[in-house]
Amino acid sequence: MKASIDHLALPFFDDTHRTLGRELADWAPLQQVDESDDRRACRQWVRLLGDGGWLRYCVPGSAGGALDKLDSRALVVLRETLAFHSPLADFAFAMQGLGSGAITLAGSPTQQAAYLPAVARGDKIAAFALSEPDAGSDAGAMTTRADPSDGGWALNGSKTWISNGDIADFYVTFAKTDTDAGTRGITAFIVDAGNPGLDSSEHIAVMAPHPLATLKFAHCQLAGDAQLGALNGGFKLAMQTLDIFRASVAAAALGMARRALFEAVRFSRERKMFGQTLADFQLTQAKIGEMAALIDAAALLTYRAAWLRDDSEARGAGKRITAEAAMAKMTATENAQRVIDMALQMHGGLGVKVGTKVESLYRDIRSLRIYEGATEVQQLIIGKAMLRS
Known part of the structure; x- marks a missing residue:
């Protein structure tokens, strides 16, 4: 069974997207993944998607991507086709893009080189950590703080409903660096999974199983180069990524x-x-x-x-x-x-x-x-x- 690609004849798309859709529609039905364990299955899907070259559409060409820039129509073709066959495969693909998107938009050359090629190969699993127990739609209400410490930052607080929680290799995390400035006081950071002070062990079970967790930060020490983008520019960066x-x-x-x-x-x-x-x-x-x-x-x-x-x-x-x-x-x-x-x-x-x-x-x-x-x-x-x- 193959997903139909008839809609790719519409003028919104060009030949690059039509070829992509045709090749993915041939590839996706051949993949066999046991999804009874959602965390194991997501790791397997990331591996398959990386080996198949599909994750290269999550990053720009300068970092090993398939196209010069992130292309929204390519993402649409990929996600629609993957979701037709397996919503969990779509989830695994999407989180590679969302979790690394802020690094594509605002990362330094060093940050981009350290993370994006690995995302494209499926060697690193990405995550995006914005929501909190009392700050979902209202991002300005977040209470997770990043305070200057020893030439870097100390992160304290929690994030919840974090997709790829406890299987990700890194988390693009948003925290208050100016507690009185609302959304204008938020900064983004890259937090590696093995960083001391980060606990991602609290899993969240949901009606359609996929890996979710609560992240807890307790004096989580970050180097100065963990800051992603401009100081207090995190909310704008998050919104650009979500767009x-x-x-x-x-x-x-x-x-x-x-x-x-x-x-x-x-x-x-x-x-x-x-x-x-x-x-x-x-x-x-x-x-x-x-x-x-x-x-x-x-x-x-x-x-x-x-x-x-x-x-x-x-x-x-x-x-x-x-x-x-x-x-x-x-x-x-x-x-x-x-x-x-x-x-x-x-x-x-x-x-x-x-x-x-x-x-x-x-x-x-x-x-x-x-x-x-x-x-x-x-x-x-x-x-x-x-x-x-």
């Missing part, structure tokens, strides 16, 4: 929705009811039509956001596409939830049987409506942008 990858979250939702539609079509053609197939009923046809339209509507917003970001980069305009990315993320995740729910309903009792694909998709999609900005946050971003225009 690149937010459209790719929408793509992951698209991949899951397309898989749910595929499963619904296949099941409806095979399921016999009252002397005909489920697909022969008009109600089934109407539901499948609605599912297809929801997917295509979300896809157009997703591809637009990725294209706008890449076009701005190519022209050197530096325009942020925050509202467009928020529209894509909100619409794709919400629509995917509806599509997967309809596919599960169509399967009847089999839809809730543990181990069926639609059952696992139902669990997998739910978190996408929360992480990297909950739907309600995306609504606020879009609304504020409209009021400013």
Whole structure:
């Protein structure tokens, strides 16, 4: 079974993306990973993705990347295709990009050389540590502090809901360096996993298993060169990183929705009811039509956001596409939830049987409506942008 690449014929994409999509659609179904242990499976997926050359799209060409710059449309193609086959494979890929993205944007040449090529090979696993127990959507409320100490920094506090927690080799971590300045007092740091004073052993179990943990910093000593980017420029750096990858979250939702539609079509053609197939009923046809339209509507917003970001980069305009990315993320995740729910309903009792694909998709999609900005946050971003225009 291969993911369809028909959508790559749309003018948002060029031949580079079409070739990428075709090759990945051939590669992904051949990979066999036992995902019963999510931490072991993520390590295995990073290894496979690195060996396959796919992680090279997470870093720029100067650090061993496949393209000169991070390309949002390539990320969209990769995540949509991987999520169609395995949401955990998509997760492993995405975190390599998100966890190293700030180093790509603001890292010194030394920092980039130390981390990015290893990320591209799959030799180092990356993580992005922004959220805290009382500071999720409100990053300015974070309490983790970095104080000057012995020519470097002492980090104290905690981060939670950290993807790749306890399997990552390094964490791009955001901390207050000016406690009275809100979001303008946040700085980014690179914290290696073996650093004394870092405890990542508190795992978090969630409904769709993937590696999450709480990080605790107790007088965690960092050298001065662990600072990433400008002093007190961490919030802007975090938002720039999320802007690149937010459209790719929408793509992951698209991949899951397309898989749910595929499963619904296949099941409806095979399921016999009252002397005909489920697909022969008009109600089934109407539901499948609605599912297809929801997917295509979300896809157009997703591809637009990725294209706008890449076009701005190519022209050197530096325009942020925050509202467009928020529209894509909100619409794709919400629509995917509806599509997967309809596919599960169509399967009847089999839809809730543990181990069926639609059952696992139902669990997998739910978190996408929360992480990297909950739907309600995306609504606020879009609304504020409209009021400013």
